[in-house]
Amino acid sequence: MNKTINQKAWFFVIPVFILVAFNAIIPLMTVVNYAFQETFGNNVFMWEGTRWFKQIMLSERFHASLGRQFLFTFIILFIQIPLGIAIALSMPKEGIGVPVCLVLMSMPLLIPWNVVGAMWNIFALPDIGFLGHSLNALGFDYNFTQQIGDAWFTTILMDVWHWTSLVVLLSYAGLQSIQPAYYQAAEIDGASRWAVFTKIELPKMKKVLTIAILLRFMDSFMIYTEPFVLTGGGPGNATAFLSIDLVKMALGQFDLGPAAAMSLIYFFIVLLVCWVFYTLMMRNEGNQ
Amino acid sequence: MSLELKNVEKKIGLDTHIYSTNLKLEKNTINILLGPTLSGKTTLMQIMAGLDKPTNGEIWFNDNNVTGMKVQKRNVSMVYQQFINYPNFTVYDNIASPLKITGVSSDGIKKRVGKVAELLKLSGMLNKKPNELSGGQQQRTALARALVKDSDLILLDEPLANLDFKLREELREELPKLFEDRDCIVVYATTEPSEALLLGGNTATLLDGKLIQYGKTLDVYNKPNSLVSAQVFSDPPMNITKIKKIGDSCSFLDNSLNWKSKINIKDGEYKVGIRPHNITTYKEGKNCLEIKAKVLISELSGSESLIHFTNGELSWVSLSNGVFQKNVGDEMNLYMNADEFIYFDKNERLVTSG
Numbered sequence: 001m002n003k004t005i006n007q008k009a010w011f012f013v014i015p016v017f018i019l020v021a022f023n024a025i026i027p028l029m030t031v032v033n034y035a036f037q038e039t040f041g042n043n044v045f046m047w048e049g050t051r052w053f054k055q056i057m058l059s060e061r062f063h064a065s066l067g068r069q070f071l072f073t074f075i076i077l078f079i080q081i082p083l084g085i086a087i088a089l090s091m092p093k094e095g096i097g098v099p100v101c102l103v104l105m106s107m108p109l110l111i112p113w114n115v116v117g118a119m120w121n122i123f124a125l126p127d128i129g130f131l132g133h134s135l136n137a138l139g140f141d142y143n144f145t146q147q148i149g150d151a152w153f154t155t156i157l158m159d160v161w162h163w164t165s166l167v168v169l170l171s172y173a174g175l176q177s178i179q180p181a182y183y184q185a186a187e188i189d190g191a192s193r194w195a196v197f198t199k200i201e202l203p204k205m206k207k208v209l210t211i212a213i214l215l216r217f218m219d220s221f222m223i224y225t226e227p228f229v230l231t232g233g234g235p236g237n238a239t240a241f242l243s244i245d246l247v248k249m250a251l252g253q254f255d256l257g258p259a260a261a262m263s264l265i266y267f268f269i270v271l272l273v274c275w276v277f278y279t280l281m282m283r284n285e286g287n288q
Numbered sequence: 289m290s291l292e293l294k295n296v297e298k299k300i301g302l303d304t305h306i307y308s309t310n311l312k313l314e315k316n317t318i319n320i321l322l323g324p325t326l327s328g329k330t331t332l333m334q335i336m337a338g339l340d341k342p343t344n345g346e347i348w349f350n351d352n353n354v355t356g357m358k359v360q361k362r363n364v365s366m367v368y369q370q371f372i373n374y375p376n377f378t379v380y381d382n383i384a385s386p387l388k389i390t391g392v393s394s395d396g397i398k399k400r401v402g403k404v405a406e407l408l409k410l411s412g413m414l415n416k417k418p419n420e421l422s423g424g425q426q427q428r429t430a431l432a433r434a435l436v437k438d439s440d441l442i443l444l445d446e447p448l449a450n451l452d453f454k455l456r457e458e459l460r461e462e463l464p465k466l467f468e469d470r471d472c473i474v475v476y477a478t479t480e481p482s483e484a485l486l487l488g489g490n491t492a493t494l495l496d497g498k499l500i501q502y503g504k505t506l507d508v509y510n511k512p513n514s515l516v517s518a519q520v521f522s523d524p525p526m527n528i529t530k531i532k533k534i535g536d537s538c539s540f541l542d543n544s545l546n547w548k549s550k551i552n553i554k555d556g557e558y559k560v561g562i563r564p565h566n567i568t569t570y571k572e573g574k575n576c577l578e579i580k581a582k583v584l585i586s587e588l589s590g591s592e593s594l595i596h597f598t599n600g601e602l603s604w605v606s607l608s609n610g611v612f613q614k615n616v617g618d619e620m621n622l623y624m625n626a627d628e629f630i631y632f633d634k635n636e637r638l639v640t641s642g
Contacts, residue, residue, distance in 0.1 A: 181368040184339050185433075190360035190389050203375040 034260035052261035062262060064237070065245040066269075072152075072241060073220045076159045080216055081209070083160070084167025088175055089201075091168070102172075105165040113162075117229025120158040124230075144231065148238040151231050155239055158226060163219065167212045174208035175201060210281040214274055221270055242266055289315035289350055291336060291441060291473050296345035298331055298497075305331045308345065309499045311492065313473050318464065318489030320505065321477040323520055328497040329477035333443045336475060338362045349440070362441070365434035369446040371426035373418040379405075379429050380414040386437040404432045407466065424455035435466060442467070444476045448483070460486055481523045485509065493520040515636035518561050524594060527562040527604040544600055547577050547626060553639055561630040567606035567622050569593070575626035581606070586614040597622070 035052055037045040056062050091101045111119070126132035126143040131154075135142035144150040178201065186196045202209075224243040227233065233240035233248070240248070246266065250259035291313045298306035306328050313319050321329040334340035335347065338359040346355045354362060365386065373382045383401045392400070405411045408428040418426050427447060434442055448456040464487055467474045478484060484491045484505055491509075492502040493516075501508050501517040512518035519526050530541045534555050539546040541557070566572075567579070581597035581604075588594075593612040596605050597620075606622050614620065631639040 179368075179370050179372070181370050181372045184334075184366065185368070185372045187339060188337070188359050188364060188366055189386050199374050199376060 031260045031263055034256045035264055038257050048257060052257045053265070056258055056262045056265060059258075061245070062265075065240055065242050068238075068240065069221060069242040072156070072223070073217060075156055076163070076220050077213060077216055079156070079160050080164045080167050081213060084164050084212065085171045085205070085209075087164070087168045088171035089197075091172055093176070102169070105168050105172075108162050108165050109169075111162070113225040114229050116158065116162050117226040120154065120161075120226075121230050124154045146235055148235060151235055151239050155227050155230060158230060159220065159223070162226065163216060167216065170208045170212040171205060174205035178204045206281070210278065214278065217277070218270060218274065221273075289440065289471065289473065290348075292348040293332075293336070294346045294348060296332075296335060296342040296347065298328075298335060298340070299343045305497050306335070306342070307498045311499060311502060313475065313490075315471065315473055318467060318474045318476060318487055320484045320487060320489060320491040321475060321494055322479075322481060322484045322491050323494030324479055326496075327494040327520075329494060330445055331497075332494070333366070333445055333475060333477060336441065337364045337366055337443055339366075363437075363439050364441040364443065365437060365439040366443040366445065367427075367430050367434045367447045369449045371418070371423060371430055371450070373426060373429050373433070375418060378415050378417060379410055379421070382418065382429055383410075383414075383432045383436050386433060390437065400436055401432075404436045407435070408432045408462075422455075423451055424459065427451060427459070431466070435470075438470075438472070440472055442472055442474045444474070446477055446479065449479075463487065481509075481521050484521070491521070493517045495520055511638065511641050512561075512630065513638050515559060515561060515632045518630060518632075522561075522563055524564045524605045524607060527564065527567065527602070529560055529562075529602055530557060531560050532557050542600065545577065545579060547575075549575075549626065551631070551640065553631060557634065558639060559632040559634075559636060561632065562604075562624060563628065563630075564594070564605045564607035566625045566628040567604065568608040568625075569595070569606070569610075569612050569620070569622060570608065571623045573625040573627050577624040577626050578621050579624055581620050581622045583614045583616055583618040583620065585616065586612065588613070595622070 033045075036048060036050070038048050039045050087105075092098055108116075121129075123129045124132045124144050126136055126145070132142055132144070141147075142150050144154040182200050182204070183196065186200060191199065222243055223241055224247070227239050227241060228244055228247075231239045233244045237245075243266075246259060246262055249255050249262065293309055293311045295308045295310060296306060297304070297308045309332070321332060323329055331340065335342050338347075338354065338357055338361075341356055346353055348354065349362070373379075374385060377385065380401060383404060384397050387397045387400065401414075402411070405414060408431055410425065410428055410432060413421060413425065418429060421429065427450075431447070434444075448459055451459065460483065463476075474489075476487060476489075488505050490503060491505040493500040493508060493512075495516055500520060501513045508517065509521055512521060515528070519528075531538055532541060533549065533551070533553065536548055536550060537546060538549045538551075579599055581595070581599055584596040584598060584603070586593060586595045588611060591609065591611060593608045593610060594605060595608070595612070595614060596603070598604075630641040633639050
């Protein structure tokens, strides 16, 4: 097919380009600017080359928060994806139960992130919170403000509560789009429930699950507000994930150069992981 | 071998999906369930397969009552309108899937899959995944899955509906050959009368959950037992009008058309059904009646011309061989072959069909 050349197309592209420039490229360039220079305010900059990048890459503090970040993301994906699929599978397929379940499932997604953090903070407080108090009454020595394990447990529980619904809704949509004929064909073949799940439902859900995993990876990898409100990164630095550490460095210590370098590295890690994951999942996918 | 439905009825809540139906299908036959959407074809097939239980009535297979028996134990296979294959399996594994569960040896599987694949022209693509195939090839794979296991009953639920015209024609021609020499009962659901005529065999006309007529396809077409059956088995739709007959003279009720007829039926009022291809732009047959027509729409379909026209109160369709382009509002004469009229009584039962 011959391509038509029409310069008027620029007319439609340029506004979008300007918009994206203002809300993404220019702020990003500011960060790039900081990442290669040292500043003491008053708009005085000194060229530092790749010094901040080297410093960050070699810093134990960065390694530690990156490690915590990957651990956290891995754990919540490991819980939320199977749990989300399981809930979606057990949801009703028709009748009044459908809207009821969908609305219930959407509720956590509608709550602002800082409210979620605050809710869970109060909910989990060991002396007055329902969860904290009950656990202690049951004989568990639970205190998320003091004990590292408890802090992790609470943060993960909060994230699972907040975000599993997203996986459920996406999986449910994927399941609903499978034509009944597939189940009948499997029934005629005498396939087991497990075979139906692995041979029909999972492959048919592959695309929405890829999206679900990507979204949950990106969101959890950039998580900030909820743990900030819940634990403030503590106890110590136990729940200081990448973004919390980054904000501490940029706004707490005002180390703008290293913080800018760190945010660029952070950005590239997210980009790289998403790209690798997506490419792996989508290879061998035809044009169906 | 035979499949028999005895007073089978299906209700869901207060809705009756299938009214009490009796039907006996013999072995080595193709049986077409012909009816418009929602006429109950799919429900009836699912009951035959054992995927769905009838509310009342029984299903007998080879003199065994199989009502309520699970589909896995019934040795049936089914092909759907959508192309249903296991998305993760290659074409080979897809075709082999019904055999693997029944425990055929791997050599046996290889042989049988190879044979069926050749029959359906899939030999070159056994290692591909379904989503790398065209729609026609995907449906061929689904057909191969149905044919590979020597089922007693093969059900095809509008298998060609989602294919484009060319592929549909191609596969439709191959289908009867696929079922030849097979010890099984084939049931084929379709909305298209032309498909029923092409496939031959037996046809059951269905409407609104009721079985209207069952018999040899050509018999059902030529001698519809009722006006409804004739309408279901007519595309474009059948033209209908009321006439009266006194002695050897017949006329439309409004006297707009009179003709002499030697037809041997009692005097009185009748409903007459005229298939569109019996109203043409040219004279056909000895008993030709002229009718004035005002063109509503004229359309071409291949080398045939469809002319929708009005005559007084009547709004009819004619189908002629050849290309006739008419403009909206044109006045013209069309010719009806009176020997092909189908006469129904007041209760719309067949009186005679020419």
